[in-house]
Amino acid sequence: MDQVDYINGQTRLYGIVGDPIVQVRSPEMVTHALQGRGLNAILVPLHVARADFASVVPQLMQLHNLDGLVVTIPYKTQALSLAHSLGLQAHAVGALNALARRRDGTWAGDMFDGMGCVQAFARRGFALRDRSVLLIGLGGAGSAIAAAVASEHPLRMHIWDLDPDRCRQSAAVIARLSPSTQVHVGPPHLDGVDVLMNASPVGMLKDARLPLVADALPPGLVVFDTIVYPEQTPLLQLARRSGCQVVTGREMMQGQIARIVDFFIQAQQGTTNPVVDR
Amino acid sequence: MDQVDYINGQTRLYGIVGDPIVQVRSPEMVTHALQGRGLNAILVPLHVARADFASVVPQLMQLHNLDGLVVTIPYKTQALSLAHSLGLQAHAVGALNALARRRDGTWAGDMFDGMGCVQAFARRGFALRDRSVLLIGLGGAGSAIAAAVASEHPLRMHIWDLDPDRCRQSAAVIARLSPSTQVHVGPPHLDGVDVLMNASPVGMLKDARLPLVADALPPGLVVFDTIVYPEQTPLLQLARRSGCQVVTGREMMQGQIARIVDFFIQAQQGTTNPVVDR
Numbered sequence: 001m002d003q004v005d006y007i008n009g010q011t012r013l014y015g016i017v018g019d020p021i022v023q024v025r026s027p028e029m030v031t032h033a034l035q036g037r038g039l040n041a042i043l044v045p046l047h048v049a050r051a052d053f054a055s056v057v058p059q060l061m062q063l064h065n066l067d068g069l070v071v072t073i074p075y076k077t078q079a080l081s082l083a084h085s086l087g088l089q090a091h092a093v094g095a096l097n098a099l100a101r102r103r104d105g106t107w108a109g110d111m112f113d114g115m116g117c118v119q120a121f122a123r124r125g126f127a128l129r130d131r132s133v134l135l136i137g138l139g140g141a142g143s144a145i146a147a148a149v150a151s152e153h154p155l156r157m158h159i160w161d162l163d164p165d166r167c168r169q170s171a172a173v174i175a176r177l178s179p180s181t182q183v184h185v186g187p188p189h190l191d192g193v194d195v196l197m198n199a200s201p202v203g204m205l206k207d208a209r210l211p212l213v214a215d216a217l218p219p220g221l222v223v224f225d226t227i228v229y230p231e232q233t234p235l236l237q238l239a240r241r242s243g244c245q246v247v248t249g250r251e252m253m254q255g256q257i258a259r260i261v262d263f264f265i266q267a268q269q270g271t272t273n274p275v276v277d278r
Numbered sequence: 279m280d281q282v283d284y285i286n287g288q289t290r291l292y293g294i295v296g297d298p299i300v301q302v303r304s305p306e307m308v309t310h311a312l313q314g315r316g317l318n319a320i321l322v323p324l325h326v327a328r329a330d331f332a333s334v335v336p337q338l339m340q341l342h343n344l345d346g347l348v349v350t351i352p353y354k355t356q357a358l359s360l361a362h363s364l365g366l367q368a369h370a371v372g373a374l375n376a377l378a379r380r381r382d383g384t385w386a387g388d389m390f391d392g393m394g395c396v397q398a399f400a401r402r403g404f405a406l407r408d409r410s411v412l413l414i415g416l417g418g419a420g421s422a423i424a425a426a427v428a429s430e431h432p433l434r435m436h437i438w439d440l441d442p443d444r445c446r447q448s449a450a451v452i453a454r455l456s457p458s459t460q461v462h463v464g465p466p467h468l469d470g471v472d473v474l475m476n477a478s479p480v481g482m483l484k485d486a487r488l489p490l491v492a493d494a495l496p497p498g499l500v501v502f503d504t505i506v507y508p509e510q511t512p513l514l515q516l517a518r519r520s521g522c523q524v525v526t527g528r529e530m531m532q533g534q535i536a537r538i539v540d541f542f543i544q545a546q547q548g549t550t551n552p553v554v555d556r
Contacts, residue, residue, distance in 0.1 A: 002307065002310045002311070002314075002532070003303075003306035003307050003309075003310045004284070004306050004309050004310045004313070005306070006282070006284055007305040007306055007309055007320065007321075007322065007323075008303075008305050008306045008323075009294075009299055009300045009301055009302040009303070009304075009305060009323050010300045010323075011305060011322065011323060013322055013323070013324075016287075019342075021287055021342075021343060022287045022288045023287055024287040025281075025286075025287070026287075027285040027286050027287060027289060028281035028282050028283070028285055028286045029280065029281045031281075031282050031285055032280050032281045032282045033280070035282070036280075042285065042320075042322065043285075044285065044289065044291055044320065044322060045285075045286075045287050045288075045289060045291070045343055046291075046341055046343070047341055047342035047343040048340075048341065048342070049340075049342055052337075052340045055337055055340070056337045056338075056340050056341065059330075059333060059334045059337035059338070060334075060337070060338070062326075062327075062330045062333070062334045063324055063325055063326065063334065064297075064299075064325035064326070064327055065299060065323055065324070065325040254280070
């Protein structure tokens with residue numbers, strides 16, 4: 001009979017909840033990763049309007065064949081209330097972007113926006129422990145990256161955002177997660193820096209600016225940019241010209257997807273270790 | 279980047295709601311039909327437990343990118359309460375198996391279990407109008423087939439089920455939908471019959487029985503069986519040996535899928551004509 005081969009009655013469901021939803025990339029990418037692990041599973045877009053989040057999402061979670069959700073803008077903070085237990089990153093950042101049904105029927109939540117960055121460095125074989133990291137931009141992605149990098153216990157973190165409240169909050173998160181890390185807040189400079197991370201929107205799309213003032217970069221610097229479009233931002237172009245090693249936003253996205261799929265599978269196997277019960 | 283090509287953030291969602299759900303065929307078959315119409319759309323299994331139907335399904339229908347539901351056992355009657363308007367078949371049978379979001383945001387419901395049978399005959403170029411039809415079995419599928427065949431205005435319908443209540447109910451439905459059709463209730467015989475339809479479970483899987491007593495069938499008879507497994511039931515084997523034209527349960531299933539996809543698309547276009555507002 002006429003049929004497709006990638007979905008059937010036994011397919012396990014995952015979803016991504018957001019508003020808007022048309023721009024998300026998780027359906028095609030997480031589904032690819034789930035199927036790459038040999039699972040009969042699919043991740044579908046779930047467009048939930050802001051007025052409906054509190055009534056719709058808890059009911060979606062009652063579907064017996066739904067095993068996990070990715071949560072995107074504007075629900076990453078609100079979704080905390082849906083988790084029975086939180087991982088270290090979600091607890092530190094005060095937001096989550098993935099919920100997984102555990103074997104006992106409870107839901108675990110965690111935040112992978114920053115862990116994708118750490119994963120991308122790990123895949124390159126580059127350890128952040130004992131390094132000196134400059135992080136520019138502490139919005140949603142940047143504050144999650146600050147927490148995830150702190151969990152790797154770098155020697156020093158120099159952080160900067162135009163909003164002083166964000167600087168204070170991330171400094172406190174870093175101090176809590178890694179008391180041994182030296183935290184500096186202030187406008188970016190490269191003195192003694194091993195790793196430069198841009199989590200600000202500077203350089204996105206047709207923006208030709210750099211997130212810091214520089215004509216060249218030290219060739220030993222490792223340079224990372226969260227921006228996915230374009231893949232080669234002005235900062236990464238300068239880094240390549242300067243002979244620096246480069247880590248891209250796409251690598252972070254791939255790293256995040258790998259970690260979220262691990263999280264989904266481990267929850268099913270009962271092997272997640274949430275640190276905080278809500 | 280690593281990704282699949284059949285789902286993304288713009289994909290429109292459809293679902294099939296049932297309990298259990300693993301045995302359903304709509305995900306692979308309706309998805310194939312939706313994509314065959316050029317739509318970026320997918321139908322996913324939605325396993326809703328009986329205790330959750332009333333709380334979960336109305337909230338699912340709030341998803342902005344969900345455009346329709348197929349409803350299966352045990353929810354075909356209960357789902358009537360979710361429709362703002364009903365088609366003729368759903369109204370006649372008192373059950374529905376599809377819900378479609380209309381352009382104005384309301385939901386239309388209709389019952390396609392019987393229309394798939396009529397569609398299968400239409401695809402063979404065989405009109406039921408003015409024919410004499412013997413229908414055996416008046417359960418969920420059989421009662422829907424009785425209503426759908428009646429809407430084609432056959433000359434005569436001879437119906438039979440071991441349950442006398444079912445016989446009375448279907449006879450009343452036929453009389454309402456097609457006052458000109460002669461209705462007979464009683465044990466099956468083939469005198470003057472043009473079309474024999476089996477909607478009883480006799481002959482399913484390894485059941486070697488026939489739904490009526492016969493060593494051979496008149497070669498001019500058209501024989502239809504709702505049973506999908508096996509595709510060649512004992513009744514259809516006898517029919518082929520007797521030189522009869524045969525219509526299979528698989529053809530009904532394909533006919534039903536085509537009609538449901540039409541219903542989904544017409545609702546989006548605002549061209550459905552529900553006859554009853556609830």
